[in-house]
Amino acid sequence: MTTLMTILGIVVFVLGLLISIAWHELGHLSFAKLFGVRVPQYMVGFGPTIWSRRKGETEYGVKAIPLGGYIRMIGMFPPGPDGRIEARSTSPFRGMIEDARAAAFEELQPGDEKRLFYTRKPWKRVVVMFAGPFANLVLAVVVFVGVMMTFGASTQTTQVSAVSDCVIQASENRTTCEKGDPAAPAKAAGLKAEDRIVAFQGEPVKDWSSLQADIRENGGERVTLTVERDGEELDLTATLIENQVAKTDGDGGYVKDQYVTAGFLGFTPVTDVVPQSFPQSVERMGDMIENGVESLIALPGKVPALWDAAFGDGPREADSPMGVVGAARVGGEIAAMDIPPTQRLATFLMLVAGFNLSLFLFNMLPLLPLDGGHIAGAVWESIRRNLAKVLRRPDPGPFDVAKLMPVAYVVASVFVCFTILVLIADVVNPVRIS
Structure with a gap:
């Protein structure tokens, strides 16, 4: 049964991946057609075509390898300075440029002269290229x-899961008490498991994060805790001890291997799945985006550890870069987990959401052949043309993004190498969530 659920999870993830890619390309397609650009192809996947159907002037289809997708727009790059569009040089770099230029016009038909992508205003090209990641x-x-x-x-709550017997410094990494350890303030005050702390010093407690902050800010003080026990409220008095504790991230979580001296009560809160309000959900989404940006910036620094995990004896960290194969394995693992079906569904949806956020952030990098590279080219063209107007100089014309194709090949080669490294690591030393 576990194997069947794992396979089902992988299949469902692949479907979620295909939907995400199709949604991305639909963003490009919708605005390209809105602005009058002719789009001969809309494809989900790469490689051999499994299925396709032509509707109007566009062929819609699915290809065999679900690692991306594309729409083919006529005239992605402008003609060369002499107005020609065919490859005509023996230089390898010039050949890259002219091959890209020729591909942009290879399906040119009579009447397409006014439907070329490069002839759209720069802001329209920005919208077309941004629409995919934004989707x-x-x-x-x-x-x-x-x-x-x-x-x-x-979410950590204000209900007590367990009460510590003694005071232990966080850096000691032990859970058992030793002779000479002072009694924990919570134990001395009579706090018990299943108590719910509802007030601190007479002020209502909103959530675990605020309670944690109150405790830490009152080290050495004698405080009153109001707890709910068996349907009744009672006041407990505790003297908070200054202790070395783990540094918090501001949201109730902890920063690994970083410590501070603060007030200490000595209990473990209950962790429960709690529905969030709309503002709370938006705030958490903001945190997720911020973490995604930080992870993207930190990506190059994670390559050595990824290499060691793939080819050496290094561990695969939980925040290690993960590719489609690794994500599919995680999807299978989620489906096979011994948790309620609703939690499995929620975790799976979070995986899909995280994948889409990664697609957005990655594609916004201002590098060709990514969408962000085309956006950067259109923005630079707009700046050049507007600057020429202000200085009363001749219009410099379209910015020739095709000239950046040698750089695009280098970037693509780096991405391919990185993808292969991640693939190997996902196979031999995968990230596991359980």
């Missing part, structure tokens, strides 16, 4: 916020 961002936000508000998020 992924919208899908990520909708799914994430929907999951947060419907299923909820794993």
Whole structure:
């Protein structure tokens, strides 16, 4: 049964991946057609075509390898300075440029002269190229916020799960008490498992994060805790001890291997799945985007550890870069987990949301052949043309993005090498969530 559920999870993830790619390309397609650009092809996947159907002037289809997709627009690059568009040089770099230029015009038909992509105003080209990644961002936000508000998020609460017997410094990494350890303030005050702390110093407690902050800010003080026990409220008095504790991230979580001296009560809160309000969900989405940006910036620094995990004895960290194969394995793992079906569904949807957010952030890098590279080219063209107007100089004309194709090949080669490295790591030393 576990094997069957794992296979089912992988299949469902691949379907979610295909939907995400199709949604991305639909963003490009919709605005390209809106602005009058002719689009001969809309394809999900790469490689041999499995299925296709022509509707109007566009062929819609699915290809065998679900690692991306594309739409083919006529005239992605302008003609060369002499007005010619065919490859005509023995120089390898010039050949790259002219091959790209020729491909942009290879399906040119009579009447297409006014339907070329490069002839659209720069802001329209920005919109067309941005629409794909933005579609992924919208899908990520909708799914994430929907999951947060419907299923909820794993949240630490103000209910007591366990009470510490003694005071132990966080850096000691032990859980058992030793002779000479002072008694924990919570234990001395009479706090018990299943108590719910509802007030601190007479002020109502909103959530675990605010309670944690109150405790830490009052080290050495004698405080009053109001707890709910068996349907009744009672006040407990505790003297908070200054102790070395893990540094928090501001949201109730902890920063690994970083410590501070602060007030200490000595109990473990209950972690529960709690539905979030719309503002809370949006705030968590903001945190997710911020973490995504930080992870993207930190990506080059993770390559050595990824190499060691793939070809050496290094561990595969939980935040290690993960490709489609690794994500599919995680999808299978989620489906086979021994948790309620609703939590499996919520976790799976979060995986899809995270994938779409990654697509958005990655594609916005201002590098060809990514969407962000075409956006950067259109923005630079707009700046040049507007600057020429201000300085009363001749219009410099379209910015020839095709001249950047040698750089695009280098970037693509780096991405391919990185993708292969991630693929190997995903196979021999995969990221596991359980």
